[in-house]
Amino acid sequence: MTYCVGVLVEDGLVMIADTRTNAGLDNISTYRKLHMFNTPGERVMMLASAGNLSMTQSVLSMLREGVDDIEGETPPKLEDAATMFKAAQLVGRAIRRVREIEQAGFEAxxxxxxxxxxxxxQIGDEPMRLFMIYSAGNFIECSREAPFLQIGEHKYGKPILDRAVTYETDLYDALKVGLVSMDSTMRSNLGVGLPIDIAVQRRGALDLEVNHRIEAGESYFHDLRERWSAALRAAHRAIPRPPYGPQR
Amino acid sequence: MTYCVGVLVEDGLVMIADTRTNAGLDNISTYRKLHMFNTPGERVMMLASAGNLSMTQSVLSMLREGVDDIEGETPPKLEDAATMFKAAQLVGRAIRRVREIEQAGFEAxxxxxxxxxxxxxQIGDEPMRLFMIYSAGNFIECSREAPFLQIGEHKYGKPILDRAVTYETDLYDALKVGLVSMDSTMRSNLGVGLPIDIAVQRRGALDLEVNHRIEAGESYFHDLRERWSAALRAAHRAIPRPPYGPQR
Structure with missing residues (x-):
């Protein structure tokens, strides 16, 4: 399984991805799922992936080498896209191209x-944007009203995002809530696991402010998990008992 | 959608079920999903249902009227089952019987x-038990290590149960945490909604201690939702900001 979340707030963009992959339940590995297309001063683009690993890796390679679906055209690369919208379209094209190549084998x-x-x-002066791109190559964009998007095992970690993230949330608070969301997911699905890749990009900065891998045992994340657990325990203990049944 | 949760702790059993059903997105109704087979002093059995409403209703009717899958046999009723295990087997038989009758039509x-x-x-002096019964009629039982079971839209409400419920949890605390779990589910999936049916059965009592419908606007549940939201906000605010990025 996989869990990745992106949060686009007023101050910038946060991306968080786990690294656990499995081919069957008994073949578990660690693979990077958060990938950077970074030309400091010009553009920063981040791509987090979920689903069939051979397909997502082929899509990535194709985006770096050029998407060769149109004969006679110089295969366009992600790093050359003029806008984030055109770049998202190119990711979609790469997915469709990989499907075209692999489909018969997958079906068999x-x-x-x-x-x-x-x-x-973000590319140059263009707006910062965050998209979710589907298997068919189509995509949606996150909005001020719904400033986060998730892929993979998204349900366990959604309640805290629903409650705690708005467009006005501070950039590092968004990272913090994203990590709580990742923690909830890891607790309920063992297929999502450490290490976790995190990245923070401030709006307009055109470079990454954070590009970090949280390894097992890292004290901040360990502390966040402990504090969150303790706070949840305290929170439900502080709620009065239901008034139903025999009064005690 | 549906969300139902059952919690079996040392002191007894809690069952919680929402009541929202939908046939398509634009046809939403309220149906009871928590059903009682209650003979006070002799047995209390509760059945919560998820999935295709016509099938679950037929299964219920058949359990009350008798499961007529074996020719020549007097169709057995749920209320006559000698043990909870035999009763769970009968629910499975009823599911398979309804499948047999309906399959051709469903496929068409x-x-x-x-x-x-x-x-x-619980039946008489037999142990109190809690089962989850699948579409195929097979079933699993909850254990001391995993004292809750869920059906329907189960993921949003699982993290709090994973953290807060153990076999030693007080019966009404189990009800409270179950209601928090229901609240999380309702917030993230509009297909799960009020009113909510709740029931509490103390181990050995052979009668329901609580059998109540929480309607929209009921003050305890409203207060629980508000307190839980406020506590979560306070909880993530109290966690220090991540130490990554420029130190501020």
Whole structure:
């Protein structure tokens, strides 16, 4: 499984991704799922992936080498896209191209061609944007009203985001809430696990402010998990008992 | 959608079920999903249902009237089952019987025959038990290590149960945490909604201690939702900001 979340607030963009992959339940590995297309001073683009690992890796390679779906055209690369919208379109094209190449083999092996991506960043003076791109290559964009997007095992970590994140949330508070959301997911689904890759990009900065891997045992994240657990325990203890049943 | 949770702790059994059903997104109704088979002093059995409403209703009717899958046998009723295990087996038989009758029609209409049930209670001196019964009629039982079971839209409400419920949890604390779990689910999935049916059965009592419907606007549940929201906000605010990025 995978869990990735992107949060686009007034001050910038946060991306968080776990690194656990599994081919069957008994073949678990660590793979980076948060990928950077970073030209400092010009553009920062981040792509987080979920779904079939061979497909997402092929999409990534193709975005770096050029998407060769149109004969006679110089295959366009992600790093050359003029706007974030055109870049998201190119990610979609790459997904469709990989599907085209792999489909017969996947069908023969009865495998599902499911992938999804979070794609966010900023190019020059263009607005900072965050997209979710589906298996079919189509995509949606997050909005001020719904300033986060998730891929993979998204349900366990959604309640805290629903409650705690708005467009006005501070950038590092958004990172913090994203990490709480990741913690909730890891507790309820062992298929999502450490290490966790995190990145923070301030709006207009055109470079990453944070690009860090949280390893198992790292004290801040360990402390966040402990504090969150303790606070939840205290929170439900502080709620009065239900008034139903025999009065005690 | 549906969300039902059953918690079996040392002191007894709690069952909670929402009441929202939808046939398509634009046809939303309220139906009871928590059903009682209650003979005070002799047995209390509770059945919560999720999935295709026509199937779950047929299963219920059949359990009351008798499961007529074996020719020549007097169709057995749930109320006559000698043990909770035999009763759970009978629920499974009823599911398979309804599948048998409906399958051709469902296939012709390209509908999925998906149902699931939580089934819990106590008969005489037998142990109190809680089962989850699947579409195929097979079932699992909850254990001391995992003292709750969920059906329907289960992921949003699982993190708080994972953290807060153990076998030693007080019966009414289990009800309270179950209601918090229901609240989290309702916030993240509008297909799960009020009113909520709740029931509490103390171990050995052979009657329901609580059998109540929480309607919209009921003050205890409203207060629980407000307190939980406020506590979560306070909880994530109290966690220090991440130490990554420029030190401020």
């Amino acid at each position: 092996a009865n495998l599902r061609m499911e992938v999804s991506f979070l794609f966010g960043g | 209409a390209n509908l999925r025959m998906e149902v699931s049930f939580l089934f819990g209670g």
